[in-house]
Amino acid sequence: xxxxxxVEMSPEIDLLTPLRRYWGYSSFRPLxxxxxxxxxxxxxxxxxxxxxxxxxxxxxxxxxxxxxxxLVISPLIALMQDQAAQLEEMGIPAxxxxxxxxxxxxxxxxxxxxxxxxxxxxxxxxxxxxxDTIGWLRRLPITFFAIDEAHCISEWGHEFRPEYRQLSSxxxxxxxxxxAAFTASATRRVRHDILRQLQLSAPDKYIASFYRPxxxxxxxxxxxxxxxxxxxxxLGNYAGSNVIVYAPTIARVEETVDFLAEQGIPAIxxxxxxxxxxxxxxxxxWMSDEVRVLVGTIAFGLGINKPSVxxxxxxxxxxxxxxxxxxxxxxxxxxxxxxxILLWQKRDAGLxxxxxxxxxxxxxxxxxxxRYHEIRRFVDSKECRHRQICLHFGESLKCNSxxxxxxxxxxxxxxxxxxxxxxxxxVADSASALPGRRPNLxxxxxxxxxxxxxxxxxxxxxxxxxxxxxxxxGAAAFMVMHDxxxxxxxxxxxxxxxxxxxxxxxxxxxxxxxxxxxxxxxRRFQQGARAAALPGKQSKPADETLKLLAQGCSFAQIARTRxxxxxxxxxxVASLVERGGLDFQNGWVDAGKQAMIEEVCARLGVQRLKxxxxxxxxxxxxxxxxxxxxxxxxxxxxxxxxxxxxxx
Numbered sequence: 001x002x003x004x005x006x007v008e009m010s011p012e013i014d015l016l017t018p019l020r021r022y023w024g025y026s027s028f029r030p031l032x033x034x035x036x037x038x039x040x041x042x043x044x045x046x047x048x049x050x051x052x053x054x055x056x057x058x059x060x061x062x063x064x065x066x067x068x069x070x071l072v073i074s075p076l077i078a079l080m081q082d083q084a085a086q087l088e089e090m091g092i093p094a095x096x097x098x099x100x101x102x103x104x105x106x107x108x109x110x111x112x113x114x115x116x117x118x119x120x121x122x123x124x125x126x127x128x129x130x131x132d133t134i135g136w137l138r139r140l141p142i143t144f145f146a147i148d149e150a151h152c153i154s155e156w157g158h159e160f161r162p163e164y165r166q167l168s169s170x171x172x173x174x175x176x177x178x179x180a181a182f183t184a185s186a187t188r189r190v191r192h193d194i195l196r197q198l199q200l201s202a203p204d205k206y207i208a209s210f211y212r213p214x215x216x217x218x219x220x221x222x223x224x225x226x227x228x229x230x231x232x233x234x235l236g237n238y239a240g241s242n243v244i245v246y247a248p249t250i251a252r253v254e255e256t257v258d259f260l261a262e263q264g265i266p267a268i269x270x271x272x273x274x275x276x277x278x279x280x281x282x283x284x285x286w287m288s289d290e291v292r293v294l295v296g297t298i299a300f301g302l303g304i305n306k307p308s309v310x311x312x313x314x315x316x317x318x319x320x321x322x323x324x325x326x327x328x329x330x331x332x333x334x335x336x337x338x339x340x341i342l343l344w345q346k347r348d349a350g351l352x353x354x355x356x357x358x359x360x361x362x363x364x365x366x367x368x369x370x371r372y373h374e375i376r377r378f379v380d381s382k383e384c385r386h387r388q389i390c391l392h393f394g395e396s397l398k399c400n401s402x403x404x405x406x407x408x409x410x411x412x413x414x415x416x417x418x419x420x421x422x423x424x425x426x427v428a429d430s431a432s433a434l435p436g437r438r439p440n441l442x443x444x445x446x447x448x449x450x451x452x453x454x455x456x457x458x459x460x461x462x463x464x465x466x467x468x469x470x471x472x473x474g475a476a477a478f479m480v481m482h483d484x485x486x487x488x489x490x491x492x493x494x495x496x497x498x499x500x501x502x503x504x505x506x507x508x509x510x511x512x513x514x515x516x517x518x519x520x521x522x523r524r525f526q527q528g529a530r531a532a533a534l535p536g537k538q539s540k541p542a543d544e545t546l547k548l549l550a551q552g553c554s555f556a557q558i559a560r561t562r563x564x565x566x567x568x569x570x571x572x573v574a575s576l577v578e579r580g581g582l583d584f585q586n587g588w589v590d591a592g593k594q595a596m597i598e599e600v601c602a603r604l605g606v607q608r609l610k611x612x613x614x615x616x617x618x619x620x621x622x623x624x625x626x627x628x629x630x631x632x633x634x635x636x637x638x639x640x641x642x643x644x645x646x647x648x
Contacts, residue, residue, distance in 0.1 A: 013040065018064055022090045024485075024507040029054045031206045035180075036062050039144055044203035045180040046150075046195060051326060052307065052333030053208055055182045056083060059146035063119045064092055068143035072122045073167060075149050078280065080122035082305075086479050087120060091509040094120040097127065116141045125152075125163045134173050142177055145170055147198065150181035151322070154193035156367060157186065158322040171199040184329065185322040188394035210325070210393045214332045217385035217405040218415060219342045219378075227315065227343050228259065233415070234313055234341055235265055235293060241310035242286070245295040246327055248316035248348070254568040256295045256315065258541035270296035273565070288467040288477035301327055307334035308483040313341045317348035320371035321378055321392045334484050341415075344379055384408050454490040457530060462486050464531035465521045469514065480514060481505070493522055545572055546582065555588075555623075570623040574630035584631040589624045596620065597628040606632050 015036060019025050028036075031047070032054050038045045039062040049055045063070035074080045080096040087094035095109045095118050113121050114136075121140075127133055151157035153164040170179060181194050195203060222230060235243060247253045250271045260267040268282040268291050286294040287306055294300065312331040318324040324342070332338030352372055359365040378388055385405035387397045401408045466486065470477040481489070485505035494500040497515045501508070506515075541562070548558045555573070559566045576582035586594070600615045606629045613625055 051329035267293035
C-alpha cells in the first residue's frame, strides 16, 4: 500500500483568521483543529464526532487553506446542495455534481472543476461507478477526499449502502491522495471496517465522546391508547420550541400530523413519498420557525443544522442503537438541555421481527437480529441510558449514574403526571381525540431550556425578519442567520457592523450581506415594530375530509386533494365511523366482500385486524376490513352518536 504524501505546511499556520473571517467563530470545538491539521499534513484520518460536533468544518477549512479542490462524497443530494450553497454564501467557491443538475449545468461544473475553480466539490458515491469518472477526476487538482457518513460503507453499519463499497477504488486510483472518513455513529467494529474498506494508511484516529450530558433520555413502553396522550403532554411541555417527532411509517406520519392538527397543534410532515419540492418546503418552514413541530420518517434529519431543537420524540422502536443515537442526537445541539423521548409498544418489536424475517441473505439477517436484540436490551434495561449508549460505541463512562435519564431517576414532571392520569382514563381519552374530541390540556409547561435574558418579542421579530429575508434571497433561513447567532443578537443588540462581527457565526461575508439589514431590524423593533402574525389556522383535517365526502369525492380523490395516502384517509374515516361521527356508507365496500368480512368478524371478533385478514381471501384489503370493523364496533357500542354533519 502506497504511503500518503506530506504537504510542506508549518504546524503553526494561522487557522483562526480564516475561521473568524469566513465562519465567524473565534475558537474551535473539541478535536476540530487536530483533524484539520492532519489533513493539512496530508495524512489519512478517521473521525467520529456526534451529531452537531462540527464535522463539516474539519474538511471545509483545510480545503480553503490548501487552495485546491477537496472532493466530498456525500449520500444525500439535499445535504450536498445545502452545504455548497452555504459555502457560496460565505464566499468559498463550491459546487455539487449529481443527477439533480441538467446536462448543461453538469457541463459547466465539470469545466470549472477541471480549471480548479472550486475549493469543495460535492459528489455522490454512485457517480464513481461511471466509466469516465476516474479518468476525469485524475485531471482535477484534488488535494484530499472527504467521505461523509462513512459508516454507510460497512455492512455492520446501520445504514449500509452497497454503492459506498465503490469508494475502495479511491486508494487504488489515487494512492498519494489523503482520505478522511467522517461519521457520527460508528461502533468499534464499524470503525475497523471503515479503515479496511477505504484502505486508510496509518490513519490519525479521532473519536469524540458519545456522552451528551445536556440530553435527557426518557424511555416509556406504552400502547395504542396511551401513546397519543403522552405525545400531547410532551408537545404541550415544549410549546413554542422546535420539536422533531419520528414515526415509523408514512401512514403514521400523516395520521400524526392530522391528529395534532385536530388538537390545535400545527405540524408538518416529511417522508420519502412526498414530492421533493414539498419535502424541501416543509423542511424550510420548520427550519425558519414558521411551524415548530415536524413529524417525519427516518428520511428526515441527515445534515439538518438546527441547534435549538428542544425535544426529539420517537413513536416506535428504532431499528438499532446507532439509529436512535443519531436521531435523538439532533436535540440540544446548542448545548442547552433537551429531551429525547422514546415511546415504544410491543407491536413495534413484533414489526421489526417480521421485517427481519423477510431478509433472505443469512449474514444480513444475522446483523439485523443483533441490532434488534441490542435495542431491545436498551429499552428493557434499568441501567443508565447514557452509559448503555457509550458502552455500545466502545466508550466507558467513569460513573454508573448520570442523573439525566429515566433509569437513573431523572423523570419529567409532565411525564409523571401523564402516567398518573393514564390510570384515571385521561390519556386513553386523548387517543380518541382523533379526529373529534379535544383533551383538556391545562398543565403548565415545564421548561426544557434554561431561562435566558432574551426578549421573546425580539426573538420572534428577528425570526420573522429572517424568514422574509431568506425568501427574498432564495436561501434557507439558517444560511441567513443560525439560531445560536440570532439568540446572541437578541442578547447583545449590536449597534454597528463591528459589534455584529463580535457575535459567533458572523464572518465578514455574512456581515456584509445582512449586517445593515439586521441593524435596521433592531432599530425598527426599538421603535415599536413587532412580528406579523403567521397565516391563520387551516381547517381541521376531519372537517376537510367530511366536506370532501359530502361533495361526493372518493377516498382516492380526497387523498389527492389533501396530499395524503389513501390508507391515511381510510383510517380517519374509520375512526369517525367508530366514534359515531359519520355514518357508514355501503358503497365504500363491495357487498360481497362486506358479507365475508362480517362473517369472519363474527367468528374471530374485532379486537385485532390481522387474524381477520389472514382468514379472508387475499383480494380483501386491510382498508376494507378497517371500515367494516369500525362499523361493527360502532354497532356494538351503540351510544347516542355525536355526528359532524357530512352535508354541512
